[in-house]
Amino acid sequence: MLYFNAHDDIVEFTLPGPEYADAWETVIDTAGKSADSEPLKATATVPITAKAIIVLRAYTAPETEPDHSVAASLSATRVHPNDEIGTGGT
Numbered sequence: 001m002l003y004f005n006a007h008d009d010i011v012e013f014t015l016p017g018p019e020y021a022d023a024w025e026t027v028i029d030t031a032g033k034s035a036d037s038e039p040l041k042a043t044a045t046v047p048i049t050a051k052a053i054i055v056l057r058a059y060t061a062p063e064t065e066p067d068h069s070v071a072a073s074l075s076a077t078r079v080h081p082n083d084e085i086g087t088g089g090t
Contacts, residue, residue: 001056005048018042021058028055 001024005011015024023039031049039059040046048054 003046003048003054003056005050005052008050010047010049012045012047015040015042015044015046015056023059024056025059026054027057028053030054 001016003013021042023041024044025039026037029052031052031054033049033052040056046054
């Protein structure tokens, strides 16, 4: 989605409703104000700096990948001191 503000003052725009996306993330902000910002909820009001353009895209939360590193594997198989391994107990 593109928002253009050709005005000399800040202009506020309202994002589309949840039927289009639950949240939006800023991809480009020529004023640099929204860089690395949190996603914006649907129907939120967005102030856009004078003579600026912002590009938004529908936000989807990143999927969490399982950690397949060697360190994670070793941590998962580590024997804790309170474990009763090899005690020969009954």
